[in-house]
Amino acid sequence: MSRPQYHAVDSHVGKTPLIRLNKLSELTGCEILGKAEFMNPGGSVKDRAAYGLITDAEKRGVLKPGSTIIEGTAGNTGIGLTVIGHARGYQTVIIIPETQSPEKLQYLRTLGAEVIPVPAKPYSDPDNYNHIARRMAEERGWFWANQFDNTANRQAHYETTGPEIWEQTAGTVDAFVAAVGTGGTLAGTSLFLKEKNPEVTVVCADPYGAAMWSWFTHGNLDNDDGDSFAEGIGQGRVTRNLEDITVDKAYRVDDQTALSVVYQLLREEGLFLGLSSGINVAGAVKYALDHGPGLTIATILCDSGAKYQSKLFNGEWLLENGLDPGLSVEAAFERNSA
Structure with a gap:
């Protein structure tokens, strides 16, 4: 009898379940399926990008034992880089x-990362967090992961997320829906699915204040249309990961609709998720209501709600910001279609 093979934590990124969202599937007459990315070792879909960025750098010889990785991140990619980085030395x-949730900062520090909060500034500002990371890498000889423009990010999703969804749906997936942070998840997954079946519809779910809805709908980056509390998504430029991809449809999703989805999934499905997951699922529901029934629609459940308890699951914070956790998904969609 052969001995079983065991692997360290960095070998267990991906292969997450594809969960049927029962209530929303019944509401739309479609199969609404969520990829349970909160089950990755670092707790989010960004573990896939982190693993891809690290292993690609190792193959290229720019990341060597004992090196330091630096990255500008809203949190989840940093968590993934720290978890996988520790496992690989x-x-x-x-x-x-500094606008990100305090839970993320504490989690990163607990994991052992050196965390440097900086004022939130646009990409055009030289003191944007990504530019600071790049400069520090150049000055100190560290490896800058560069998740936004390093296409090893989208390649990781091309090699894992896309094939997993294709296999888990037995090739019956009709549409894939994802928001854009770096663009890696939407780009890499859709490139694979479109190769397997060009008829798969690719949908971008975009929060207010981001530019991707405008880009995929009108070909411009006009994003002067509001704001969102969603963390880790909401892009104002075309990153290298987004170049040369086909997106067939884009939806604007407001925070209240996403929040209604988050709370319904918590109360009726037992899923504890963050707002970016709510935006993704809301985008899937919008597409289903517009084009169903009978479709199989896959999306990404980005991370758990644990890192957002001081905001999304804090009644006082919700009240202060005009968000109602008791508003049903049906009511939220009706309000926005009126």
Whole structure:
């Protein structure tokens, strides 16, 4: 009898379940399916990008034993880089906008990352968190992961997320829906699915204040249309990961609709998720209501709600920001279609 093979934590990124969202599937007459990315070792879909960025750098010889990885991140990529980095012998320095949830900062520090919060500034500002990370890498000889423009990010999804969804749906997937942060998830997954079946519809779910709805709908980056509390998504430029991809449809999703989805999934499905997951699922529901019934629609459940309890699951914070956790999904969609 052969001995079983065992692997360290970095070998267990991906292969997450594809969960049927029962209530929303019944509501739309479609199969609404969520990829349970909160089950990755670092707790989010960004573990896939982190693993891809690290292993690609190792193959290229730019990341060597004992090196330090630095990255500008809203949190989840930093968590993934820290978890996988520790497993492979690296230290991490994380530059993060100070607007992100305090749970993320504490989690990163607990994991052992050096965390440097900085004022939130647009990409056009030289003191944007990504530019700070790049400069520090150049000055100190560290490896800058560069998740936004390093296409090893989308390649990781091309090699894992896309094939997993294709296999888990037995090739019956009709549409894939994802929001854009770096663009890696939407780009890499859709490139694979479109190769397997060009008829698969690719849908971008975009929060207010981001530019991707405008880009995929009108070909411009006009994003002067509001704001969102969603963390880790909402892009104002075309990153290298987004170049040369086909997106067939884009939807604007407001925070209240996403929040209604998050709370319904918590109360009726037992899924504890963050707002970016709510935006993704809301986008899937919008597409289903517009084009169903009978479709199989896959989306990404990005991470758990644990890192957002001081905001999304805090009644006082919700009240202060005009968000109602008791508003049903049906009511939220009706309000926005009126």
